[in-house]
Amino acid sequence: MSALQRNPGTHLDFDWLDSIQVNRSAIERRCATLPKRRSVKKEWQAAWLLRAVTLMDLTTLSGDDTPGKVRRLCAKARQPIRQDLLERLGVADKRITTGAVCVYHALVPEAVRDLDGTGIPVAAVSAGFPAGLTPLEQRLDEIRASVAAGAQEIDVVIRRQLALTHDWKTLYEELSAMRQACGDAHMKTILATGELGTLRNVAMASWVAMMAGSDFIKTSTGKEPVNATLPVGLVMVRAIRQYREKTGHWVGFKPAGGIRKAKQALAWLVLMKEELGDRYLQPDLFRFGASSLLADIERQLEHFVTGRYAAHHHHPMA
């Protein structure tokens, strides 16, 4: 796996935005059939689920988060699967950890401390998360503060209003400013697709976010009424593919919110493999935002190893 050059962004290309076509019914049909066209079983399923673990941004984004809670989360990120299971799966030497830990700014120092030396990056949600309605300067300051606190990834939100009114110029400018504020940290731009109204808006917002230099585009904050759905994901990954065809730049993808079951994770992996290729099954280009998904994956893996259905309490909690 070669290290990729970051997406530097492009100018805001209105012609391209105008040419975007998204047919919702056809998108939904593709999403309804895709998981049924590909099935991974047995060893393949176990391996794919292990890969899913490494692509996970293990997340806690609650008002009652405390350092203690984050410590538990980070411990789980370091050792997401029970050692005995890893051994029996023959992957004990693979250093299986989650892709990142994702927290609010206030918890960044704790997470950074807990993950020191593990290579697991800390991601901070920022820029007025989840609504994005604080003044731009404050949002930029928040980003800078999180980067200063050691966050290597910044999950920013867009102002939905700008997408809903098609004020792409302002959106582009705000995101460009955020990207600058991120510095060396990677910027994951949350589109909050559940609040954008149409798939066409999702596609357009994806393009603007990429043109503004996002390293990742991400579906949701997890706080919208509808979060990561396959149709929204398909629209976004197709935008990523076209952006790459047009500019040569790689942009990552992160669905977040509502992904709770191993089976859902497999469907997302299939979507990535089919629409974007195997390179997009690596943590530098694909992440799940999830909190309870890991518990289901652990149980599925234990079932594969033992042939018995697993109990929740047999797996350490985060």
Next chain:
Amino acid sequence: MANRKTRKRKTTKAAKATKAAKAIAKKRTTAPAKNRQGARKRRASAPATKAGRLPAKRLEAAKTARTQRPTVAEIFETMEYGPAPESDALANEWLDRHGREFGHYIGGGWVAAKEHFDVRDPARLIDLARVGQGTAEDVDAAVEAAERAQPGWEALGGHGRARFLYAIARHIQKHHRLLAVLESIDNGKPIRESRDIDVPLVARHFYHHAGWAQLMEDELADFAPLGVVGQIIPWNFPLLMLAWKIAPALAMGNCVVLKPAEYTPLTALLFAEICEEIGLPPGVVNIVTGDGRTGAAIVEHPRIAKIAFTGSTGVGRIIREATAGTGKTLSLELGGKSPFIVFDDADLDSVVEGVVDAIWFNQGQVCCAGSRILAQESIADKLLTKLRERMEKLRIGPPLDKAVDMGAIVAPVQLDQIRALVQQGADEGATLWQPSWSCPAEGLFYPPTLLSDVAPASTVAQVEIFGPVVVFMTFRTPSEAVQLANNTRYGLAASVWSENVNLCLDIAPKIKAGTIWVNCTNVFDAASGFGGYRESGYGREGGKEGLYEYCKPRWLAQAKARKTRAPKAATKKSIGKAPPAAVELIDRTPKLYIGGRQRRPDGGYSLVVQDAWGRRLGEVGRGNRKDVRDAVEAAHQARGWGAGTAHLRAQVLYYLAENLAARRDEMVTRLHLMLGSDDAARQEVDLSLDRLFTYAAWADKYDGLVHATPFRNVTVAMNEAIGAMGIVCPDEAPLLALISTVAPAIAMGNSVVVVPSERHPLAATDFYQVLETSDVPGGVVNIVTGLRDELVPTLAGHDDLEQLWYFGPESGCAEVERLSVGNMKRTWCHYGPPRDWTDRVQGAGREFLRQATHVKNIWIPYGE
């Protein structure tokens, strides 16, 4: 057309097969593979899998090779797909339970077959079972059982039949997986398709038609069942085609004799078991397996009222010829070369998935497969690139693998045909593209194939390949897209892709095809009628429109049952005292009426016409084949008539009535001389006025339907004009029958070539003067007088006439139907007691409107 079946037969003796039988055996059009010696542009990368059995040893070796599985750690790095096999254990158990040998299901029980043939799994090349080769005696026994059962089945009533159809639907669901697995091993289609598409649609079809059985007495109160129906189905959707055939037939009170395709009879046999399981009365459903000879025995059986066939156009033709003149009704669902039209504002990534669904569904062995991509030039290259990338991602392999997109081709003969046609396409200059990966070495597999640089003149752009092969052409404008789309002898389906709803809804009615999918493709539902235009056949399956294929007007059923003759408009008895013979002040020369002009007949001959008392009444032109040709041409020139509004057509029909009324007395005088009765003459004119009003009224009221299909879309069933059609009038009721046939035809937007009553043609030539004064555009009604038997063959054999109504003597029906095969035109021939044209039910109404229209289903998914 020889029967080149390559499946090995163990015990079938070479029976003396008729020509028809041989051809029916061959289920799909085989295009001649010419020019094979031409320089190959690029060799097809398909692995050459010789038809034949894989030795058991090699099979074992292959199995062991497959058991060397990669470790979890390895897969964790490669992230490859692995095998995801569906077990066929229970399907095998079912086959074993039957000793892997089947007879026929006749009269509610299993009847041993005298001869058997092997049914093979096309992916693993193993024999699955031996099934019976149905003989003429088997078919006869099945027909007899059906005949015995039918009165009781009909008498059961709608609700009684609905209960059984409902039970079938439920049991299809209960045996869902077994049916799916059996279908996949028999046919080679991926388990995803049989499990997620075929079998659910089968259950849905029975549910839906349980409903129609329940509602028949209300919604089709004036209709009666046909009796015993013979049904012959293809191998590409074995169980689904069975459902499409059996469900409506049973709902309407018929009993059936069905022959599944010889490649794929197994799910039909399991279905027979389901019929037993639910206690379906014996004889209601009879399944006779066999090849084309069995099919021929069904087609030729004298006590079968109707043949429903799905298969190739070639075999459809043979069936049409074989049944010509027998009075059997036909519904034929035949071949296709359906266009897949992509406009520059389409969502191209979704278009690519549409192509996958269009041509790589069921290995392209789909009669309505979108096999001709027509792409707007501005996006053609972009689309080609996307398609090629997508094709790399397709997976082909064992049909029972839950992670494959494509399975096996059904039989070696089909595979050979695909190879030959692709080669021919390449030889003719097409650019051939196939994915870099290779197909499984064993089994009958063929890779997805894209032929670009294809022109309409290329063979592969014209013939049905019936495999995973799509051709790619370009167009410049919407109107050119329509021209290219319609530049085919077929007319089964079309797919239109654009984000502009104005454009889609403009294009959809212009394409000559029974189903138009807007921004989708290959979607089906029991509530929507499916069927063709042109040489893709006639009749609809599904929806209310499909029910009429399985019932007939009650008056006709009753008249036939009574074997009494309906009253004629005038009989010898009613001929009264002769009025003075007609004496013209100035000699009149009635001419032909073509393209809105009075024209002398091409041949320059006239025929003397007599009145009811045998006196000379006048002369009419003796039209010939050139006059017919000119009339058909004129009818085509008048296509603006159908494109105009229904309100305008209504106005013209009212105006016709107005002008006919103005000449009422003159007409009555003439008709009195023709019919020999003043009363009959008055009645005839008055009823003619009534008819004109009737169809003026109907013109803007014969509405289509919006079908309730189960996903987010509008499925519009439009009643569309057929186009240029011929009408051959009966001798009786010279004015009334003329108007009773012409008026509904033109009310629906058709243009007509009429051969009026041979005995009383002056009623028609007098009428054209009314036409001339009533704003009927030239060419909408063309009248060719002359000898019926001279004119009819030209009409019936005219390949640019899309429908022919024939109300001449029953003895003429055979020729009409036989000659119709040139372009598979729809025919409506009247069998049985003559129609009473004065009767409102027999002489007017929806039956005429239905015959004057095609039902086109347009699927329009929506949602932003």
